Amino acid sequence: MTDTLETTTAHDDKHDNHHGPTDKQFIAIFFFLAAITAVEVLVSYIDIGPAFLPVLLGLMIVKFFTVVWYFMHIKFDHQLFGRLFYIGLGLAVAVYVAMLSTFQFFAG
Structure with missing residues (x-):
């Protein structure tokens, strides 16, 4: 009988981890996205020449995939x-x- 309980508990723990990010991960993702946004704003105010558009596009892509993976749960599905x-x-x-x-x- 204990085998059944251990199997069920292990399955529930595995299922919970598969469901999505924890609260700590959401907070870390928030600060990560806020930092990238701050860099984007900084880049828009300074003159970096022809690297302006590629830098902003690169930062945009990083933000896009971060949002898709975590907030749309693509990483966990x-x-x-x-x-x-x-x-x-x-x-x-x-x-x-x-x-x-x-x-x-x-x-x-």
């Missing part, structure tokens, strides 16, 4: 959901690039 999300993201980027290329085509 089944891999299929993550793959579906990334396929949709790829399609959206492809459509956006195609749209931008048409503007460039008609502008020239």
